[in-house]
Amino acid sequence: MQQLADFAPRSGLEQLDAPLADVMRDTGASVGLLYLLPPGERVLQLTVISGVSQQIAAPWARVTIGAPLPAADAVRQRRMVWLSSQEQVARRYPQLALVLPYEFMLAAAPVTCGTSVWGGLVLLWPIWHPPQLSSRERDALGTCCESEGVLLQQAADQGQPLLPTDQPRVLAPLRSGRMVSGEAPAAFEFAERLPQGCCALDLDGRVTFINTAAGDMLGTGVGALLGSRPWESLPWLHNPLFEDRYRAAVVSRWPASFTILRPPDQWLFFQLHPDDSGISIQITPVPAEHPKPTTPWQHTPPAPEVGATALYHLTHLAAGLTQAVGADDVVQLACDQIVPAFGPQALALLTAEEGRLRVIGTCGFSAELTEIFDSQRLASDTPAVRALLTGDPGFYATFADLKRAYPPAVHKDELPACAVLPLIASGRTVGTLILGYDRPRPFPAPERAILASLAGLIAQALDRARLYDIKHQTAHTLQTGLLPHTLPTIPGLNAAARYRPAGHGIDIGGDFYDLIPYGEASAAAAIGDVQGHNITAAALMGQVRIAVHAHATAGTPPGEALARTNRLLIDLDPGLFTSCLYAHLDLAHHRAHLATAGHPPPLIRHPDGHTEILHLPPGLLLGIDPDATYPTTEIPLPPGTLLALYTDGLIETPGTDIDHATADLVTCLAQAPDQTIDALADTLINHCPPTPHQDDIALLLIQAAGPHKATSNPALQPREG
16 A cells, blocks of 8 residues: 555645545545546546555546446536435445445535536445434535635646546545554553454555464464465465455445355354454354354355456446447446556457457557557457457467567567457457556466456447447438438528437437428428437438428418328327427518427527517327317517527436426527527537437527628538537
8 A cells, every 4th residue: 555655746636635534534434535527538537545445446446427326426416425325325326236235325425616526525434324414414525525626726726737646545544542652562462362363454455463363273374464465365265255244344344254164174253343444353263063154165265266356346347337338338448447457557449340450449558559459450460360360368478478479579568468358249259358567467377267257248248339339320320311411591591400319328319300491581490309219210200300391391381280290190100209399480571480299499589689488389299189289379580580499308407497497598598699690509509418318409590680690601511519
């Protein structure tokens, strides 16, 4: 474990220690994790740790803003997340519960200063903490987040921003008391006189004290254990049970115990008693007449190649990969979790495309080496190509080993060791994983087995992700192909459109818009949303748009156009409903006629800047009742008047009241600076930042041209926001 003094000369991050220490002391929290969000990035980086080892925290060293984890939710939603039981953790964050199936309470809060979000704070308490935070604890939590935010803001304002380092800082344990020098010998003598074995572990799992009785019971000398982790020093303790109980005690601060066989025939009973500075362990022999456990793993410890730490990290990675949607998600998870948790300093993921290996993601390797990886022909003899074609991994403890196997190899990085692993899914090799290490590495059989498991998890996730990417691209191409490629140029009218697909998931939406000129000084505008998010919805969207377009071209009044389209949908019987807003624009007489079929109301900004919601008589969604009617409303449309038509994705976000969201959109439109209609469309669509579960968004702005507004680019290419 690095000492705080090691960090002081090269970073100002020590300024962040005191607020974290204060909040842990004032609230009684057992674990504290401080994350920073570097400017312009979407990944929270663990920067300061207290109460657990870096090894336990490693799977959460980097947390993407969109991840289903408390820290990400707190930062993204700018609110505190409180979990009062393991049941709540499992219900709201199953991935976290799978990896940490222990009893604890958790609070996560954003670190902010003004309108800036600088990171997040996570605190854990033992299960005996009351089920709710007290007002004093909430105040302490708020004070800590505010203090950290001010420190980070001040550093940035001074041109010296506090940025996370490669490894998080580990604070010394908080101690409630002290031992004077005269008590130390007495305590040592007391422990030596005990017939039971006793030892102490720090939060990193290393032995800091052990008495002679414990050394005898464990079958090794005291000196051989000091400073080591028991499960690493004693083969018969290299058992998932021991490390799991240690981790459970550290995370939950709850006593744990287990019985295990010390070969050949001695059963030992371990009792673990944790606090904020470490774990005290009492070891006693189990009398011969007592019943012994019969669990197979207790009689026959597992082979050393499957350690609990590796299983812990593999479980966390597997849980994370279930959340991966596209190939980019797999790459991000690999970089965020494998590099900090499994030892390599660099990683590259490659797949075969058009007779070459192509890098789909990398971190840690130099640009020059990445370019070499990205240009290898499948006919060449390189470690990555061989792994892809043969399915056999390559392990090179030093660069000399690599040179012997591949004489043309040139040392392009300061990474002497590497592992090259095939990514095999469903019997097919889908790519290659390259791991680089900053020092020679022998790659013993246990580590090779773990890396093979690692590659298997990534291969399965990557195979699923690439299938998703293909399906999503096909569906997205279908959807965008059904939308207008450009808006027509209509004299006397300025217009702009934007479309932004859903930010999450394999499905696509049925949002559409259209602008149709007809006659000498007339036009029709339509916007709609087909229920559902799949290819069926997109196909139906195309049919609805064509029907509306045909009625508009024929000059059908808005109410009648919607009624006819409604009957068409009922005849088609797709089992889906559609909302639609239709407007006829009489540019010669500066009038507009509008009708709606269950669609969100348009916004209108008058020439004087006054902006309001345009409430229209409601009409049923299309596809419900063949006899439904759709009343038409007439409004004036003097030059400079602007209408904003949109789909519900622009105002519907989880946890937000739709009336408040619509009012916010009205304010945004009213306060938008005098700008081109094209820039205004960007302003409005960016008013709703993308979220992982956001719906599609379609936006159509139309403005009667005149002297009130200087606009340009009347015919605009719609693009994704």
